[in-house]
Amino acid sequence: MAVRAGTLAETVAAAGRGIELRGLAKAYRAGDSVVQAVRGIDVSIEPRETVALLGPNGAGKSTTIDMILGLTLPDEGAVSVFGEKPSAVVAAGRIGAMLQTGSLLRDLTARELVEMMAALFPRPLDVDEVLHVSGVAAFADQLTQKLSGGQSQRVRFALALVPDPELLVLDEPTVGMDVEGRRAFWTTMRGYAAEGRTVLFATHYLEEADAYADRIVLMARGAVVADGPPTEIKAMVGSRTIRATLPLAPKNELERLPGVMRAEVHGDTVILVCSDSDQAIRALLARFPAARDIEIAGAGLEQAFLQLTGEGRQAAA
Amino acid sequence: MRRFVYIRCELLRTIRNRRYALAALGFPIVLYFLIAGPNKGEHDLGGSGLSAPLYYMVGLASFGAMNAMLSVAGRIATERTAGWNRQLRLTPLTARDYFRIKILTGYLTVLAALALLFLAGTTLGVRLGARDWLVMTGLILVGLVPFGALAVLLGHVITADAIGPAMGGLVALLAVLGGVWFPITGGALYDIGRALPSYWLVQASHVALGGQGWGRTGWLVVAGWTIVLGALARRAYRRDTARV
Numbered sequence: 001m002a003v004r005a006g007t008l009a010e011t012v013a014a015a016g017r018g019i020e021l022r023g024l025a026k027a028y029r030a031g032d033s034v035v036q037a038v039r040g041i042d043v044s045i046e047p048r049e050t051v052a053l054l055g056p057n058g059a060g061k062s063t064t065i066d067m068i069l070g071l072t073l074p075d076e077g078a079v080s081v082f083g084e085k086p087s088a089v090v091a092a093g094r095i096g097a098m099l100q101t102g103s104l105l106r107d108l109t110a111r112e113l114v115e116m117m118a119a120l121f122p123r124p125l126d127v128d129e130v131l132h133v134s135g136v137a138a139f140a141d142q143l144t145q146k147l148s149g150g151q152s153q154r155v156r157f158a159l160a161l162v163p164d165p166e167l168l169v170l171d172e173p174t175v176g177m178d179v180e181g182r183r184a185f186w187t188t189m190r191g192y193a194a195e196g197r198t199v200l201f202a203t204h205y206l207e208e209a210d211a212y213a214d215r216i217v218l219m220a221r222g223a224v225v226a227d228g229p230p231t232e233i234k235a236m237v238g239s240r241t242i243r244a245t246l247p248l249a250p251k252n253e254l255e256r257l258p259g260v261m262r263a264e265v266h267g268d269t270v271i272l273v274c275s276d277s278d279q280a281i282r283a284l285l286a287r288f289p290a291a292r293d294i295e296i297a298g299a300g301l302e303q304a305f306l307q308l309t310g311e312g313r314q315a316a317a
Numbered sequence: 318m319r320r321f322v323y324i325r326c327e328l329l330r331t332i333r334n335r336r337y338a339l340a341a342l343g344f345p346i347v348l349y350f351l352i353a354g355p356n357k358g359e360h361d362l363g364g365s366g367l368s369a370p371l372y373y374m375v376g377l378a379s380f381g382a383m384n385a386m387l388s389v390a391g392r393i394a395t396e397r398t399a400g401w402n403r404q405l406r407l408t409p410l411t412a413r414d415y416f417r418i419k420i421l422t423g424y425l426t427v428l429a430a431l432a433l434l435f436l437a438g439t440t441l442g443v444r445l446g447a448r449d450w451l452v453m454t455g456l457i458l459v460g461l462v463p464f465g466a467l468a469v470l471l472g473h474v475i476t477a478d479a480i481g482p483a484m485g486g487l488v489a490l491l492a493v494l495g496g497v498w499f500p501i502t503g504g505a506l507y508d509i510g511r512a513l514p515s516y517w518l519v520q521a522s523h524v525a526l527g528g529q530g531w532g533r534t535g536w537l538v539v540a541g542w543t544i545v546l547g548a549l550a551r552r553a554y555r556r557d558t559a560r561v
Contacts, residue, residue: 071406091409099407102400107333108326116326120408143333159404 018198019045019068019167023077026063037063039222040077045200045215047082047166050193052209053202054233055219061202062100064219065171068200069097081167089167093121096165098156100172100202104144110155111140114162121163133188134158149176157185161192168192170201174208186212210234236261240277242284245293246270257283320418327422331392341388342430345381349373349437357441367526371445374438375453378431379522380497382457383515384488385430386464389423393472394480412554419472420465427461449525456521456530463514463542466550473553491515514542 021043027036038060045051053061066072067079070086081089089095105113111131118124131137134157139147144155153176160168170189174182190212193199203209209216209230216233218226226233247268254263254272259280264271270291274280277296284291332338356369396402405415431454435443445453475483492498494506495515501507510516517535524530531539 069407071403090407091411093409095407097407099400099403102403105330105396105399105401107330112326112329116323117404117408119320119322119326120410122409163408 017083018047018049019043019082019200020080021064021068021077022079024064024067024074024079025076026060026067026072026074036222038067038074041219041222041224043217043224043227045198047198048193048196050199050212050214051201052213052216052230053200053219054204054206054209054216055202055225056204058221059219060222061219062171063222065097065169065200065202069095069169093123093163094166095169096160096163096167097169098153098160098171098173100175104147104152104155106145107143109141109143110136110147110151110158113144113155114140114158117159118162123164124162125164127162130158130162133192134161135184135188150178150181153177154181154185157188165197167198167200170199172202172204174203174205182208206234236275240274241297242270242272242274242277242281243293243295243297244270244272244284244291246288246291249288253287254284257287259283320414324418324421327418328425331422331426337388337392341385341426342433345377345384345430346433346437348380349377349434352377353441368442370438370441371443372526374434374441374443375522375525376497376519378434378453378457379460379495379515379518380488380492381430381434382427382461383464383491383518385427386420386423386461387468387471387484387488388426389419389465389468390470390472390475390484391477391480393419393469394475394477397473398477412551415554416465416469416550419469423465423468424458424461427458431457445525452530453522453524456524457518460514460518460521460539463539463546464518466543466546470546470550470553473550473556495519512538514539 021041023040023042024038025036025040026038027034029035041060041064053064055061063072067074068081068086070079070090079086082094086095105116108116111127114130114136115127118127118130128137131140135154136151136158139151142151144152147155153173157170157173160170168189173189174185177185186208189199189201201208201213210233213230215228216226216230217224218233226236245268249265249270251263251265254260254265254270257263257272257280259274259276259278260272260283261275262273264273272280272284281294281296353370353373356373359369435450471480471484471487491513492515494501494510494513495517496510496519497515501510511534517531517539520528520531520535
């Protein structure tokens with residue numbers, strides 16, 4: 001049902017030295033209930049690869065990133081970055097990261113903040129260069145609490161660049177940026193990746209992942225739904241969807257129908273995300289003659305993406 | 318040398334934050350002039366043979382120092398609420414260095430607070446020998462070590478919203494039990510007081526009044542609190558930064 005890069009992962013594991021996530025799982029306690037944020041994922045990222053972690057909110061992207069950065073310990077599984085534990089790589093100043101949450105330290109100018117953080121790393125880049133590259137130079141002498149959302153994001157980007165990292169991790173980097181800012185940001189980022197750095201970024205924009213990543217890892221509800229080159233993911237996401245009314249339909253049987261990648265059962269409504277909708281509709285009617293109110297739609301990118309990642313259920317509700 | 322850049326930025330932030338600077342530096346001075354100013358001519362306070370400006374300067378020295386050091390807690394809580402400690406955990410800065418820099422910044426604030434207070438004392442006619450100034454200041458600085466650990470601990474377990482009132486109450490309680498405002502000479506409160514680091518901070522400042530300083534009990538109490546609070550602070554930092 002999902003394209004998994006199992007063979008690719010094994011090849012990479014042999015080559016080693018990139019990022020290796022093995023059976024990674026993490027749950028959080030929220031009151032009385034336990035939220036399974038990440039449910040045992042396996043991902044390998046090669047050095048110098050630019051990989052997008054794509055998925056809707058709550059897919060487990062940030063938790064996965066926190067585990068890669070050593071900010072959160074996994075309940076199960078293991079993370080290795082460049083063959084080492086995340087903490088060791090962080091301590092060596094080899095990771096630069098842009099976090100999604102948190103505000104900047106107050107009462108310093110943007111330049112002072114970058115200087116302050118640069119002082120913590122063993123081999124920082126020249127601060128003026130970083131300010132220029134990240135586009136902070138224009139407002140470097142303003143206090144951080146006076147900056148707009150987009151400007152703050154640029155300062156965060158500068159903070160991620162200043163260690164001169166081998167691995168750049170960006171969690172939803174363009175949130176709060178306008179269209180122009182986004183374009184400028186990605187142009188800079190691409191230049192950076194071209195210098196031989198490994199880049200991992202999380203996003204919920206399919207276009208960003210498609211345009212700037214070598215590879216997309218699609219996540220939903222804590223699991224990897226698909227992993228492959230953007231063209232492959234786009235082909236999947238660009239698939240057709242069958243909707244039908246079919247009371248008491250067993251989900252696992254629907255998913256086993258030929259041409260069906262994924263099935264959703266929502267009350268009496270059934271949604272089938274198909275790789276081959278012609279084959280799927282024939283099989284559906286043969287197996288479940290009671291199916292009615294049938295619609296076949298060539299889903300738009302965004303909609304199909306939502307359905308593929310399981311959010312279609314909420315959208316349909 | 319590059320750590321110096323980091324510390325310089327911390328100090329810049331301290332100075333630029335008016336509310337913080339006022340609370341840590343201004344408050345003790347204002348209190349001092351309010352209390353000691355009207356009694357400027359009193360040279361035999363309560364029959365003790367001590368002048369009012371000296372007695373209150375010394376009392377406020379221990380209070381001001383404690384207040385300035387514990388204000389570090391508020392700054393940590395604010396940074397934590399802003400998620401800044403997560404950003405710091407992505408740098409080679411160790412927990413130990415983070416403590417050190419925070420406490421060093423606290424000490425520099427304390428020194429500024431003491432200098433202002435001593436200056437205010439001299440304007441009201443306080444005169445002490447060099448030895449008294451030095452021993453008093455030195456013992457106060459040593460006596461503040463457990464407060465540094467306490468500040469780091471509280472900064473990690475109390476949220477930014479609650480830290481203001483919590484610290485206000487705690488400082489007042491420690492000050493009263495430690496005998497900042499009036500000496501406690503017997504009973505259960507005296508025994509409790511002697512087991513607290515604030516009592517020994519007050520004893521440190523009372524060197525200027527002809528006090529004996531610490532003796533063995535004092536050093537043991539200060540060392541004990543340093544070890545206990547230091548361990549708790551370290552644990553709180555680790556647990557807190559696991560996930561904010």
